[in-house]
Amino acid sequence: MGNIERILAAGNNLSDSDLKILVNKIMDRLNHEKAFASSVKIVPRMECPVCHTSSHVVRNGHKHGKQAFLCRACGKSYVTTSNTLLSGSHYSSDVWKTVLADTLMGVSLDDDLQHIRISHTSLFFMRHKIMLALEDLQEVSPAMVEEVVEADETYIPEPEKGTKFGPDAKRKPRKRGTPASKRGLSDEQICICTAVQRKSGDLVVKSENRARPSTEDVVDIYTGHVKKGTLFLTDGMNVYPKLGKVLGLSVMNVKKETGSFFSLNTVNNLHSFIKNRYYDYRGVATKYLNRYNMVFRAAYRMRMSVDELAEKLFLVRDPKRVHHYDDVKELNMFAV
Numbered sequence: 001m002g003n004i005e006r007i008l009a010a011g012n013n014l015s016d017s018d019l020k021i022l023v024n025k026i027m028d029r030l031n032h033e034k035a036f037a038s039s040v041k042i043v044p045r046m047e048c049p050v051c052h053t054s055s056h057v058v059r060n061g062h063k064h065g066k067q068a069f070l071c072r073a074c075g076k077s078y079v080t081t082s083n084t085l086l087s088g089s090h091y092s093s094d095v096w097k098t099v100l101a102d103t104l105m106g107v108s109l110d111d112d113l114q115h116i117r118i119s120h121t122s123l124f125f126m127r128h129k130i131m132l133a134l135e136d137l138q139e140v141s142p143a144m145v146e147e148v149v150e151a152d153e154t155y156i157p158e159p160e161k162g163t164k165f166g167p168d169a170k171r172k173p174r175k176r177g178t179p180a181s182k183r184g185l186s187d188e189q190i191c192i193c194t195a196v197q198r199k200s201g202d203l204v205v206k207s208e209n210r211a212r213p214s215t216e217d218v219v220d221i222y223t224g225h226v227k228k229g230t231l232f233l234t235d236g237m238n239v240y241p242k243l244g245k246v247l248g249l250s251v252m253n254v255k256k257e258t259g260s261f262f263s264l265n266t267v268n269n270l271h272s273f274i275k276n277r278y279y280d281y282r283g284v285a286t287k288y289l290n291r292y293n294m295v296f297r298a299a300y301r302m303r304m305s306v307d308e309l310a311e312k313l314f315l316v317r318d319p320k321r322v323h324h325y326d327d328v329k330e331l332n333m334f335a336v
């Protein structure tokens, strides 16, 4: 018997839930290898940031270990990272790319420090600047799902990172990975709304508040991100038909239909992916939730290689894309 036959034979003894775990592990492994398979190199562009042309640009020695350039047309002197996300960074684009890859793969900051020799603080800011850049990318090319889309909410226990548990705290600290103490939905649970296109794996993912989403919440989350006429499969929660009216979608409740087409397997798979990533990151502060949601969007089914994504994040010259300390601490916080 070959390896595959042996594994399939062993699989006959597995329960459905164990089979699902196995499939998720295999998908994670495939995603991981795909992410590292690309061999495209980041090529620093040297157009003048003022004139936007390279016809008068010459090399002008090195500054902070980076190639410097001089534009003879306007006199501007600059390094390769001027006006990019990497502007002012002491680290090479290769280090940034490693941080990006690890962020997408769900490597925790502590584990990252084992193989990248930089300080915890520097790494924290690099990771968060990358997440801000993913948000910027979403601004310029917003998620747009169409055709067959599966939508559902998932709930994660409120991450506790950064929370102090004094004698006045309303509940005791919880060990990571254990379920919230109250049954069902409670104020310890945070809702993430998700809609994933079955075929492409592109998705809309956002958190608005803790509890079940209201009609206003889903309208706010999905407006501009789901194409008119989309077949929107749900589990029948009453906010979705209302959303369908607003956005012009064909909303169907899979529980009322028969046949394997009417399933929420894709969105359930996405929810397992999100929960596994949360576990891998070892908890993230609640206020950064929507930043991490952008990471999940980029990492799920990896529709782009790390190099392609790095180019879109690191090489775009736009002063609005240069994020500093205050942005990391203040921009787009999730407040509940």
Ligand SMILES: [Zn+2]
Residues within 6 Å of the ligand: 048, 049, 050, 051, 052, 071, 072, 073, 074, 075, 076
């Ligand atoms: Zn110039």
